[in-house]
Amino acid sequence: MSPQRQLAAIVAERHARHLAVVATHCLLEEANLTPKPGLVDRRGSGAHKDLTLDLLERSAHSLTPTFYALALQCWQRPADVALRQLVGRLGREGEAQMMQTTAGVNTHRGAIWALGLLIAASAMRGGEGSVQQVVDGAAALAMLPDDAAPKLFSNGQRASSRYRLPGAREEAQQGFPHVVNLALPQLHLSRRQGASESEARLDTLMIMMTSLSDTCVLSRAGMDGLEAMQQGARAVLAAGGVSQPAGQRALARLDAHMLALNASPGGAADLLSATLFLDRICPGPDAPRDAGPLSVR
Numbered sequence: 001m002s003p004q005r006q007l008a009a010i011v012a013e014r015h016a017r018h019l020a021v022v023a024t025h026c027l028l029e030e031a032n033l034t035p036k037p038g039l040v041d042r043r044g045s046g047a048h049k050d051l052t053l054d055l056l057e058r059s060a061h062s063l064t065p066t067f068y069a070l071a072l073q074c075w076q077r078p079a080d081v082a083l084r085q086l087v088g089r090l091g092r093e094g095e096a097q098m099m100q101t102t103a104g105v106n107t108h109r110g111a112i113w114a115l116g117l118l119i120a121a122s123a124m125r126g127g128e129g130s131v132q133q134v135v136d137g138a139a140a141l142a143m144l145p146d147d148a149a150p151k152l153f154s155n156g157q158r159a160s161s162r163y164r165l166p167g168a169r170e171e172a173q174q175g176f177p178h179v180v181n182l183a184l185p186q187l188h189l190s191r192r193q194g195a196s197e198s199e200a201r202l203d204t205l206m207i208m209m210t211s212l213s214d215t216c217v218l219s220r221a222g223m224d225g226l227e228a229m230q231q232g233a234r235a236v237l238a239a240g241g242v243s244q245p246a247g248q249r250a251l252a253r254l255d256a257h258m259l260a261l262n263a264s265p266g267g268a269a270d271l272l273s274a275t276l277f278l279d280r281i282c283p284g285p286d287a288p289r290d291a292g293p294l295s296v297r
Contacts, residue, residue, distance in 0.1 A: 015127035016071035019281065023067045023115045026276040027060035027108065030269055033201050037209075037232070037251065038258030039269055047220070047264040050105050059098050059107035066094030070116055074123040079137060083120075084144035091116045092148075110156065110168050110216075110270035117141055117172055118274055122281055131184065131282045135175040142172035156215035156267070165213035168267060176274060182207045183275040195243040202242040202251070204275055208268045209233035216266035225263040232257055 001009075031053060034041035040051045070090050077083050091112050098108055121137030122129065129137070160167035171178060186207040190200035210233045217225045232254030239246035258264065 012072060012075040016068050016075065016123065019071040019119050019122060019127070020064050020067035022280045023119055023273075023277055024060050024064045026115070026273045026280065027063070027111060028057060029201075029276055030273040031056040031060065033198060033205075033272075035251065035255060036202070036205065036269070037229075037255040038261075038264040039266070047259055047262050051107065055102055055105065056107055059102050062097050062101040063094055063108060063112065066090060066097065066112070067115065067119055069094075070119045071123040074120040076126050077124055079124065079140040079144065081144050083124075084141050085146050085148060087116060087120050087141060088146035088149055092150075108270075109154065110267060111273050113168055114172065114176070114270050114274040115277055118176075118277055127281075129282065131180060131278050132175075134278065134282060135180055139173055139175040142169065155219045159215040159218035160213070162218075165215075165218070167213070167215045168270070171271070176271070178208045178212055178271055179275050179278065182211070183271065184279065187275060187279060190241060190243070193241075193243075195241065199241065199243040201272065201276070203237065205265075205268055205272050206233040206236045206242070206251075208271055208275075209265055210237065212265075212268050212271070214265045214267035217263045221261040221263035225258075225261045228257050228261060229254075229263065229265055 031040060032042055034043055036046070038047040040046050040048055040053055040056055042053060045051055045053075070087060073086055073090065074083060094112055094116070095109055098112070099106070117138035118134060120141060121134045124137050125133060156167050157169070159165075160170075166174075183204045187200055187204040190203040191197070195203065209229050211230065214226065214229060217229050221228070232250070236242065236247050236250040236254060239250045241247045242251055
């Protein structure tokens with residue numbers, strides 16, 4: 001191998017490891033963010049009976065090798081059917097590893113889809129590119145066919161089909177509009193307005209919940225649950241966000257309502273992880289601040 005090729009391989013490997021570690025950190029940061037309505041956090045299991053914070057953390061760590069493989073295999077490659085099928089295969093292998101780690105509990109299937117596409121898209125551009133360039137690459141991949149994809153619908157896909165509302169697949173194919181048009185602007189705005197990093201991230205979760213057709217909520221609580229989620233999130237932001245006492249009270253009411261409905265906005269949580277990932281790899285004018293001591297083993 002020539003010195004130039006050796007150097008290129010070293011650069012690719014270094015960037016792949018960086019993307020994998022960042023993606024894992026984002027899953028850990030989302031899981032630890034507290035308080036989240038109906039979701040697992042540092043207080044407990046939310047609306048879930050089979051999930052714990054420890055399980056989510058172990059699941060996140062189990063996905064680091066998958067994220068690394070996605071980045072390395074997609075490095076400086078064009079979006080075509082062959083790459084889409086490779087991404088699908090690596091994602092399914094990561095899901096199998098996740099399921100083995102969690103004894104069959106679905107902890108991060110949606111996050112594998114969203115983060116996997118964004119990691120692949122960043123790697124396709126050699127670890128560089130703006131937010132728009134990365135999401136455009138992810139959308140291009142998501143639009144391509146994967147003949148080996150399972151034919152059976154997931155719970156989220158069934159809910160999307162039943163209520164005729166877009167789900168995770170459509171969000172990716174459209175270039176993650178909830179992340180680009182709502183979440184990242186809200187994250188940066190809340191930071192500029194003096195919110196703590198945790199408060200800014202909760203505001204970010206809220207703004208996505210105001211309009212997202214979260215199929216996790218739909219599958220558990222139907223349209224009534226989805227409308228309750230959206231209206232409750234709007235109330236938090238209308239009260240000034242999580243940094244304000246009125247916003248905190250509105251968030252507590254939304255949390256109680258989600259628990260009463262046994263509803264958990266897992267789709268919004270997956271997109272929050274995706275938002276944090278793009279915020280890290282394509283930093284804007286507001287650099288992310290540390291939200292707590294987390295490590296990737």
